[in-house]
Amino acid sequence: MDIKEFCKRYAVPDRHNTNSFKWDLLKEKFGDEDLIPMWVADMDFKAPECVVDAIVKRAEHGVFGYAFTPDSYYKAVADWEERHFGYRPDTKKIRVTHGVVSALFWSVDMYTEPGDAVIILTPVYNQFANAVRTTGRRLISCDLDCDKGIFTFDADKFEKSIVDNDVKLYIMCSPHNPAGRVWKQDELTDMLEICRKHGVLVVSDEIHHDLVFDGHKHIPTASLCGGKYKDMVITLSASSKTFNLATCLTSNVIIDNERLLKIWDDFTARYFHVEDNVFGLAAVEAALKGGEDWYDGMKKTIWHNYEIFKDALGKWPDIYVSPLEGTYLMFVDFRKVIPADECRAFIQDKCRIAANYGENYGENFKGFVRFNLAAPPETIKKAIDNIVRELKKL
Ligand SMILES: Cc1ncc(COP(=O)(O)O)c(C=O)c1O
Structure with missing residues (x-):
């Protein structure tokens, strides 16, 4: 689907009064409701019609008693993985959870002991550090190298951090939010x-x-x-970013190793007694089966937004936009043109944008800003016009 068609059918330029974090919490979180919302990682796009239809159809049945996850759901997940990544997970080893973040916190809890060291590659999604601290584990942050916005992984530094700190668990982000990296095979x-x-x-x-x-x-x-490594990996995945289904609260954990799977099952048998959500299951299954055209249009739109942003900022040789290999979150290093302490005021008060700031993702990344590109191109143009206008005044 082309961008024009996608935006005509799915772009939502205003989500006010829908209890949206991104739109309706601006005042509470930023003290200012008149900002362009480019923070929380969801999309200002409607889900594909097949998703809406599946939810409506399920709602029209009118009976919402206890239900289990059907085989067709697991098959749809495995089919999608195979179609897109050439990898078919064993459906018997998939567990449905109500969000990746919960699964992440549980994993830290069940696979390590209090006081154990857990490593993350910073800058990275802030819930990784929260999961380690909240569960009373020791956080080991290992910075990715960064040269003019390009983030790379230093194997020696990573290994040294692991050995020096007796690390037990690595929380990996693949693709990497907010560095925009899609890790290569050798990395x-x-x-x-x-x-x-x-x-x-x-x-x-x-x-x-x-x-x-x-x-x-x-x-x-x-x-x-x-x-080769599947026995030592717990995979957390979902279609919630892909199809903008965050509140459908349906995600997957895939664990090949029988011993680790048993630890998972024992843990959830103790602490997790919630049935799966019929609407979430219906939505995800429908998206995986019928959402390819939407998915194609969404990716083209994000890429177009990235190009607009990158081309405009490219006129400032000392501003570094990280190449967007993956995710819809663009990371920009403003440190050479704006003192790190003034970055937030510049973006929020002058450019009128609600974004996320580098220090949320790692203590050495103050002066970086993360912008969410999953919005209609007009929104992105407004944001970039504001930034360009303010940069010219510096
Ligand atoms: C790396 C990563 N994991 C997990 C999440 C959120 O997962 P969920 O909404 O399924 O809890 C996000 C949201 O931005 C993310 O970037």
Whole structure:
């Protein structure tokens, strides 16, 4: 589907009064409701019709008693993975959860002990650090290298951090939010080889797996090198970023290793007694089966938005836009043109944008800003016009 068609059918330029975090919490979180919302990672796009139809059809049945996850759901997940990544998970090893973040916190809790060291590659999604701190584990942050906006993984530094701190678990972000990286085979292999050598378990958060742009390929960690590492990987995944279904609260955990799967099942048997949500299951299954055309149009729109933004900022040689290999979250390093302490005031008060700031993702990234590109192109143009206008005044 082309961008014009996609925007005509699905772009929602105003989501006020829908209890939207991104739109209706501006005043509460930023103290100002008149900002262009480019923060929370959801999309200002309607879901595909097949999703809406599936939810309406289920609602029209009118009976919402206890229900289980049907085989057709697991099959749809496995079919999608196979079609897009050439990897078919064993459907018996998929567990449905109500969001990736919950699954992440549980994983840290069940696979490590209080006081154990858990490593993350910063800058990274802030809930990774929260999961480690909240569960009373020791947070080991290892910064990615960054040169003019390009983030790379330093294997020696990673291994040294693991050895020096006796790390037990690595929470991986693949693709990586907010660095925009889609890890290459050799980078993934280095990460996994190091973890294997030192007995480190890997929780691989692949929620952004479908948001990968031309020239890049997402490799599910469990499928790396023909599945060589799958026994030491817990994969967290979902279609919620892909199809904008965050509040459908339906995501997947895939665990190949029988021992680790048993730990998962024992843990959830103790603490998790909630049935799956019939609307979420219907929505995800419908999206996976009928959402390909929408998915294509959505990716083209995001890429178009990225190009507008990057081209405009490209006129300032000292502003570095991280190449968007994956995710719809663009990370920009303003440190050479705006003092890091003034970055927030510049973006919010002058440019009138609600964004996320680098320090949320790692303490050394103050002066970076993360912008959510999943919005109609007019919104993105407004934001970039404001930024360009204010940069010219500096
Ligand atoms: C890497 C990553 N994991 C998880 C989430 C959220 O997952 P969920 O909404 O399923 O809890 C996000 C949202 O931005 C994310 O970027």
